[in-house]
Amino acid sequence: MPGPVQSIERAAAILRLLAQGSGRLGLSEIANSLGLARGTAHGILRTLQMVGFVEQDEATGKYQLGAALLHLGTSYLDVNELRSRAINWADALAARSGEAVRIGTHLQGKLLVVHHVFRPDDTLQTLDVGMLLPMHATAMGKVLLAYDANAAAAVPEGDLEAFSRRTIRTTKELTRALSGIREVGWAADVEETTVGEASVAAPIRGYGGLVVGAMGISGPVERVCDPHNRPRADLVTFVRDAARAVSRDLGAPRW
Amino acid sequence: MAERYVMSIDQGTTSTRCILFDHGGRLVSVAQREHKQHFPRPGWVEHDATEIWRNLEQIGPKALAQAGADPGQVAAVGIANQRETTVLWDRHTGVPVTRAVVWQDTRTDMLVEELARRPDAYIVEELCGLHLATYFSAPTIRWLLDHTPGLRERAERGDVLFGTMESWLIWKLTGGPEGGAHVTDVTNASRTLLMNIYSLSWDDTLLDFFGVPRAMLPEIRPSAETYGVATRVMPGVRIAAALGDQQAALFGQTCFAVGEAKCTYGTGSFLLLNTGHEPVRSTHGLLTTVGYQIGAEPAVYALEGSIAITGALVQWFRDGLGLIGTAPEIETVARTVDDNGGCYIVPAFSGLFAPHWRSEARGIIVGLTSYITRGHLARAVLEATGWQTREVVDAMNADSGLNLRTLNVDGGMTANNLLMQFIADVLNVPVVRPMVAETVSLGAAYAAGLAVGYWPDLEGLRRNWHRAAQWLPAMDPELRAREYDNWQRAVERTFDWIKPHDEE
Numbered sequence: 001m002p003g004p005v006q007s008i009e010r011a012a013a014i015l016r017l018l019a020q021g022s023g024r025l026g027l028s029e030i031a032n033s034l035g036l037a038r039g040t041a042h043g044i045l046r047t048l049q050m051v052g053f054v055e056q057d058e059a060t061g062k063y064q065l066g067a068a069l070l071h072l073g074t075s076y077l078d079v080n081e082l083r084s085r086a087i088n089w090a091d092a093l094a095a096r097s098g099e100a101v102r103i104g105t106h107l108q109g110k111l112l113v114v115h116h117v118f119r120p121d122d123t124l125q126t127l128d129v130g131m132l133l134p135m136h137a138t139a140m141g142k143v144l145l146a147y148d149a150n151a152a153a154a155v156p157e158g159d160l161e162a163f164s165r166r167t168i169r170t171t172k173e174l175t176r177a178l179s180g181i182r183e184v185g186w187a188a189d190v191e192e193t194t195v196g197e198a199s200v201a202a203p204i205r206g207y208g209g210l211v212v213g214a215m216g217i218s219g220p221v222e223r224v225c226d227p228h229n230r231p232r233a234d235l236v237t238f239v240r241d242a243a244r245a246v247s248r249d250l251g252a253p254r255w
Numbered sequence: 256m257a258e259r260y261v262m263s264i265d266q267g268t269t270s271t272r273c274i275l276f277d278h279g280g281r282l283v284s285v286a287q288r289e290h291k292q293h294f295p296r297p298g299w300v301e302h303d304a305t306e307i308w309r310n311l312e313q314i315g316p317k318a319l320a321q322a323g324a325d326p327g328q329v330a331a332v333g334i335a336n337q338r339e340t341t342v343l344w345d346r347h348t349g350v351p352v353t354r355a356v357v358w359q360d361t362r363t364d365m366l367v368e369e370l371a372r373r374p375d376a377y378i379v380e381e382l383c384g385l386h387l388a389t390y391f392s393a394p395t396i397r398w399l400l401d402h403t404p405g406l407r408e409r410a411e412r413g414d415v416l417f418g419t420m421e422s423w424l425i426w427k428l429t430g431g432p433e434g435g436a437h438v439t440d441v442t443n444a445s446r447t448l449l450m451n452i453y454s455l456s457w458d459d460t461l462l463d464f465f466g467v468p469r470a471m472l473p474e475i476r477p478s479a480e481t482y483g484v485a486t487r488v489m490p491g492v493r494i495a496a497a498l499g500d501q502q503a504a505l506f507g508q509t510c511f512a513v514g515e516a517k518c519t520y521g522t523g524s525f526l527l528l529n530t531g532h533e534p535v536r537s538t539h540g541l542l543t544t545v546g547y548q549i550g551a552e553p554a555v556y557a558l559e560g561s562i563a564i565t566g567a568l569v570q571w572f573r574d575g576l577g578l579i580g581t582a583p584e585i586e587t588v589a590r591t592v593d594d595n596g597g598c599y600i601v602p603a604f605s606g607l608f609a610p611h612w613r614s615e616a617r618g619i620i621v622g623l624t625s626y627i628t629r630g631h632l633a634r635a636v637l638e639a640t641g642w643q644t645r646e647v648v649d650a651m652n653a654d655s656g657l658n659l660r661t662l663n664v665d666g667g668m669t670a671n672n673l674l675m676q677f678i679a680d681v682l683n684v685p686v687v688r689p690m691v692a693e694t695v696s697l698g699a700a701y702a703a704g705l706a707v708g709y710w711p712d713l714e715g716l717r718r719n720w721h722r723a724a725q726w727l728p729a730m731d732p733e734l735r736a737r738e739y740d741n742w743q744r745a746v747e748r749t750f751d752w753i754k755p756h757d758e759e
């Protein structure tokens with residue numbers, strides 16, 4: 001029988017350490033307390049961070065227990081419940097922006113459309129609910145990759161599938177895009193999935209601040225973007241406000 | 256200060272909601288609170304009207320705060336309410352004399368049967384357009400007067416007032432014992448069994464028939480008109496509309512033309528068809544009711560197919576059986592299987608309403624075998640809503656001589672895609688949801704906004720309507736026919752369950 005896995009033992013020790021005292025520790029403090037090399041401790045912390053068990057404070061660089069760990073077992077939000085709780089705000093977003101609205105969650109490396117509100121122009125449109133879309137090429141998918149450690153962990157290494165000339169193709173490029181998304185709090189996809197189409201999306205947070213889905217609008221690039229091909233600021237505000245309103249109703253703390 | 260919003264209050268069976276809408280009819284903020292359901296005996300359902308008032312005291316300011324608004328920015332408030340639910344309160348203290356008796360309550364079934372045996376009973380339907388049933392307010396008022404010592408004398412002196420929820424809230428908002436307005440609107444009054452459907456006023460013959468003193472009744476007013484100014488909760492705001500929730504939804508869906516219809520899926524579900532300025536009589540189990548009345552304009556009538564239990568069955572699945580944690584989870588559970596496995600649930604919890612009107616029926620689950628799982632039961636719960644819709648649509652088609660071409664839907668259950676698809680499948684017509692699922696609230700806001708000139712006319716409101724989702728029928732016709740037949744056989748098995756001596 002194989003013996004215990006050393007890195008898991010060490011990870012458990014780090015979690016125990018973070019669960020004590022002030023709960024905020026720097027890399028050297030953690031490495032010193034457990035008698036680990038800095039590189040070893042850093043590798044373990046990075047993995048714990050990826051699965052959401054540990055978070056790193058952006059300003060101080062200190063580590064603490066992650067929200068996913070605090071809500072282990074209660075973090076799951078039924079997608080049908082997400083739709084029910086978001087429906088009012090999704091409608092209002094469509095009416096305000098004049099564009100179609102979708103809500104998506106992560107499902108096995110793909111973006112699952114769980115809600116869809118038609119563009120309010122009464123033209124013939126078909127419900128997309130249940131459709132699976134690529135994560136790295138959509139605004140909603142990128143939001144989930146940026147904030148949902150589970151989703152990020154499911155992205156395969158190596159080259160990414162291209163849907164248009166503008167699709168992000170490498171994990172390196174993707175990593176850079178995701179940190180930009182975390183900085184501003186929203187994501188865009190300008191002709192990355194379909195030529196002529198653009199989308200804007202923001203995270204929906206649930207209890208404890210955990211990201212449970214993404215909400216966004218999409219439409220023709222000339223309506224969604226300004227002449228410089230950047231998403232229009234007013235639309236970005238509508239999307240972020242709507243996602244925040246849903247988050248507030250789901251019990252997320254204000255952020 | 257600029258009047259930027261219209262407020263709605265939706266006082267429903269399970270909760271009270273307060274919503275602010277902007278000029279585009281778009282939702283700006285929403286606050287909601289559930290109230291307690293009291294089930295003191297089998298068949299009895301009660302609410303505490305004071306609890307509901309306190310809930311409003313909380314959510315009104317909360318909805319304003321969420322939008323960063325103050326009452327001065329609110330052009331008017333409109334109220335939509337659960338209909339028929341009966342509140343009796345003391346005019347001098349403002350305290351309800353009993354718990355409110357909810358429309359689902361069947362305590363009056365013996366009384367109703369007794370009244371129906373009277374030789375002059377035929378007059379009721381003729382004068383008010385409704386069936387003699389436990390569902391409506393008059394038998395409840397009578398029952399409370401008969402069973403509460405001294406109440407009849409107080410009611411005759413005008414010391415005790417009757418109202419449905421909108422009357423109660425308007426009276427409280429406009430000052431209560433200190434000069435509160437005791438009013439109701441035509442749509443709510445049309446659900447009491449006491450209002451003459453042609454003259455739109457309290458009818459002495461009906462008051463006599465039920466033994467209800469006129470002194471306790473509110474004044475009947477149009478649905479959109481300023482009734483007074485709030486002195487509490489949103490001081491200074493005009494109260495400018497009241498409609499029964501189902502009529503409010505008809506208005507919110509902008510069904511302003513003859514032949515336009517909608518179905519609202521909440522605790523129960525209600526299909527209403529605009530029939531214009533003439534009350535139309537049903538020969539297929541539908542009710543004649545008032546749709547709305549704008550100020551001094553003539554009233555618009557509607558035919559109604561009332562289904563008592565739809566969302567409430569989902570709630571029973573959650574609270575009564577504990578098989579799901581939240582209502583929307585029913586869809587997740589239902590999707591674990593492909594069909595109902597031969598199982599059907601007929602939720603005749605308060606008897607069956609339209610088109611059967613069988614108060615002695617009670618609910619059943621049929622087709623149980625050891626094959627049936629939680630998933631099949633969840634399917635049967637959702638399918639019950641689909642087939643009940645089919646029954647009232649069939650009745651509506653037969654009465655109007657027209658075939659419904661699309662079904663406009665709204666309400667909380669429209670978030671359920673599996674259910675909406677099933678309804679399209681069993682009706683064999685497209686099902687369309689508008690961009691505001693909270694159509695009840697929107698209708699109350701529209702009526703209030705019209706009354707105070709915040710919106711100029713009906714045409715402007717119509718332009719705010721947009722399609723948010725559509726489900727197209729895709730069921731094999733043979734399967735549809737077979738399943739409908741099974742459903743109808745299941746329904747027959749609920750009949751004649753309660754025997755007269757059972758409840759003595």
Ligand SMILES: Nc1ncnc2c1ncn2[C@@H]1O[C@H](COP(=O)(O)OP(=O)(O)OP(=O)(O)O)[C@@H](O)[C@H]1O
Nearest residue numbers: 267268269521522566567569570582583666667671
């Ligand atoms: N996703 C869903 N699937 C099935 N049923 C649902 C879903 N969401 C809500 N419901 C049901 O819909 C009802 C709530 O809808 P809604 O909020 O429109 O009703 P309501 O306004 O509270 O009803 P009322 O006005 O009678 O109080 C509840 O009975 C609930 O069980």
Ligand SMILES: [Mg+2]
Nearest residue numbers: 267500521695
């Ligand atoms: Mg309601």
